[in-house]
Amino acid sequence: MSNPYREIFRAPGAKGFAAAGFLARLPLAMAPIGIVAMLSQALGEYWLAGAVSATFALTNALVAPQISRLVDRLGQARVMVPATIVSVAAFTALIAATNQGWPTWTLFASALLAATMPSIPAMVRARWTEIFRDRPELNTAFAFESAADELVYIAGASVSVGLSVALFPEAGMLVSTLFLAFGSAAFILQRSTEPRVRPVEHGGGGSAIRQRPVQIITFALIFIGAIFATAEVSAVAITKELGQPGAASLVIGVYAVGSFVVGLIVGALNLKMALQRQLAIAVAIIALTTLPLLVADTVLLLALAVFVSGVAISPTFITAFGLIERRVPEAMLTEGVTWVMTGIGIGMALGAFAAGWVVDNFGAQNGFWVSVVAGTISLLTVLLGQRTLAGDGVRSLPAAAPQPAE
Template sequence: MFAPYRRLFSAKGSVGFTLTGFLARLALSMSGVGTVVMVAAMRHSYALAGAVGGSSLAATLVTIPLLGRLVDRYGQSRTAVPAAIWSAAMSAALVGCLATGAPAWTLFVTNVLSATAPNVGGMARARWAELYGDDDARMHVANSFEQVLDELCFVLGPVVVVGLATGIAPAAGRIAPLVLTLGGTVLFSLQRGTEPPVRAAGSSAARSPLTNRGLRVMTLVLLFTGSLFGSLEVVTIAFTDSLHHRSAAGPVLALQAVGSALAGLLFGMLTPRGSSTTRFLTGVGGMAVLMLPLTLAGSLWSLVPLMFLAGMATSPTMITGMGLVQELIPRSQLNEGMTLAVTGLLGGSSLGSVLAGWSVERFDAGDGYLLPVGAATLALLTAAAGLGRLRASVSAARLPAPAGDDTAELGQRA
């Protein structure tokens, strides 16, 4: 049953970069929650905690694409290790400012400056592309596995943070991701045998991958998908609180991630049928359909199965979507293209959180589930409207690159 995954790890070094990369990726799922919990406990203000945490998220919208471009230009290890060292140092400074009672503005400055943690998930996907880029079946399994790892991180991360913060000290939930970011990134970078080589870029390298029309469509769809995730989290917390079960918010949200992870694991065992663009549109449509029943939730017990169901289309959609991004972008700009996709998700998540926070304070908490349903619908409409551009861009990207230009100039102009 798990034969596709066993074959995936037959490549030398694949286990090493997967295990070490998992540590750094787990840190990314812990940092934001750890910051909010730590600031709220030590400064007794959720407003300040949310603002400080949000400042780092806003900064990553700038730093993540920049780091992706630097990785493509100079290589993973040469870029990721200095970025992780700087991030760890600024995270330590944030903890120090809190411990010494420094002014609130120092918390914002240090947390913004800490937003240089490398996107190890994107770098791991680039390594799989280097190993199996010419094998569509194995890349499908690799992307499925990576999505399952992402879901696992976002299930485990917040639980670990809360356990450390309440069981040891408030700062422990922020120190742990600091250590994991640095240690995991260094260990990941030491796996040199699977690191993609730096490719000499052609005449299109100076342009952003966003000049690719297909990637612009994907980024917009992922923006709405991120809005779905961000709004779903805030609305679920508010809804469980309105039911006097606020402590159940974490487990209920985890059910959505569990449903997504199981669907991703099973999806990886299937042989892909049809074009990647059609599969992506189908996945986004399934995500919109499975979100709709959440509007019927009237109690905690009705919410539990509906959240699990809502997660079932998430991983297949993200797996196909990340595979599409890899098809659209030439190898010499793969890390930057992947980080732009992640930036769309993060920006959407931030937007969804803000809109959901405004909504649940003014309307009934249960009605807030119309927001993730609406975000999923907008993602579907955008994917459907942009399907022609996606197909044209994928077709152009598969053409041989013009002589002297290995960046698939035609794919960039599609």
């Protein structure tokens, strides 16, 4: 039996843009926590560190879809070059402002401008789509990208904090900025795999967020992101309460590993079930597996429950992005993918806040009730949106291409 992952990398240029894209997306995980580590160590003020980091993250969540919309209209290189230059320059200014003790307003101004950082995962998925549009290999490519995203979030944050603690406060942000600069440059220079710009069809103007499938999937994944963040916050709180705070990183790592492994397996399968039904099943599994978390009162049980809870995360992302590819007009693909990723990020921010509030007021174990509620809302959203996500005729396919099974 052939390895489906080996097959997708036989496409000309695939190895190059995938490798460059991996490096360029590391700042997604490194920058937010890197800003906190840098400012908290250099200035000793956690509230300021958190505020500057939140300014960057929330602004990027709003700006990235607009940048991706321009990418769909003008092409990756024409938009990514100026956006990346502004972001790299702003990150450099933020590092300098921290090191030289510049006024506080310069920290916030730099964070605002740094938020022009493009959504590299969306750009990479757009290239895979250009190569494998309406072919089963696209599912494998999306699975690989979901696994890559998992690796980024597993390794990026720990590397950023580790560098800042081991070397000097600005080290994590410096390395993150270098990854963004050189990774993006390598990605942009690979013009042979850049998706061609497609004209906007009649009635297809405006933003991708006005498309019903994008709204449904983005809203559902806001709550999936909340589950992801709640697991991290609650794991830290519970292991501390149990007198084993060092076990938190192990528990969180198990969560990500479960999602990573199952995602790779799903990507290797050529499932025939309609994508909207696959999404409903994956989200249903996530919702059900939040329940054992409520009774996990030892580190071993917590690790086991968290592992089980994470197994359907990657399959959810894989099918969600697959639906975006099929249900959104081709001229809006990059923006559509970016809105979904923005939803995940917003959910993680809201989930961390909600879980922290519940833990502070009702105890560490009760933090997982946020996961239960979020899982239920996400499942209801997907179930109610099944007819829309089935999407008969939402995007016309080439006449010679096989129609996706519904």
